[in-house]
């Protein structure tokens with residue numbers, strides 16, 4: 001599938017461009033290149049003498065972005081890696097300071113929409129969920145081998161799943177009979193474990209939180225965010241900005257805390273005090289945007 005021609009819409013693009021505010025000749029980082037939507041807009045702004053470092057864990061995302069950004073190859077570095085290694089990545093490119101950093105967290109519509117990647121409980125596929133295909137640990141390994149207690153903690157902490165103990169117990173019982181191999185298998189186990197949707201009093205599918213939790217654990221997402229944020233402030237030139245789009249409260253909490261700490265230490269000023277949310281129109285056109293929260297900070301000294 002040619003993702004560059006599908007309906008991928010970068011989340012909060014207008015707000016990102018206004019507040020990240022890339023300028024001609026700037027050196028920018030897109031730590032979550034994805035399908036290259038935000039990157040394309042940034043590249044247009046920074047012009048032919050600007051530079052963009054585009055990072056993604058997922059080689060397939062990088063390939064798609066490369067295709068989309070073909071007119072800009074001369075000024076773009078495509079890096080397969082984890083944004084947590086941003087300092088090393090930049091130093092290997094001979095870059096010491098950048099004017100802007102964008103992190104648009106989570107997975108892309110292409111990753112979610114490809115059943116073979118195993119991210120979605122709405123499609124039948126292998127229980128994979130790895131953003132980085134070279135990661136030896138997939139969702140299959142975690143779900144079929146972690147002790148019940150550890151599974152329950154993952155479901156509680158990364159999914160904020162109220163029924164974490166029941167789901168973990170049912171997973172362990174089920175896998176003793178036969179491995180949980182597919183997204184449909186895991187969805188069925190969750191449905192078996194939790195009370196009926198009406199009893200849960202929630203509008204989201206009962207498997208939503210479990211899938212989110214397992215995905216975060218497989219990709220060690222929260223750890224990567226915490227690690228990269230510690231490094232970002234020193235990599236920004238004075239006046240440089242960092243923009244982070246978070247999609248759930250666990251991510252946003254880490255960003256909010258780090259931004260506050262920097263502000264308290266006088267290292268940044270918060271460009272917006274409260275996170276920006278997408279407008280009504282964007283949410284209607286792109287339901288994925290609904291939970292987005294954008295925070296921006298500017299390096300002061």
Ligand SMILES: C[S@@+](CC[C@H](N)C(=O)[O-])C[C@H]1O[C@@H](n2cnc3c(N)ncnc32)[C@H](O)[C@@H]1O
Pocket residue numbers: 008009010011031032033034035036037038039055056057058061081082083084104105106107108109131224225
């Ligand atoms: C929401 S998408 C980004 C979409 C992109 N802004 C666009 O406009 O097309 C997030 C991307 O970041 C990648 N990603 C997530 N966590 C990462 C990490 N720790 N290091 C590198 N890439 C990561 C995912 O593989 C995915 O392709």
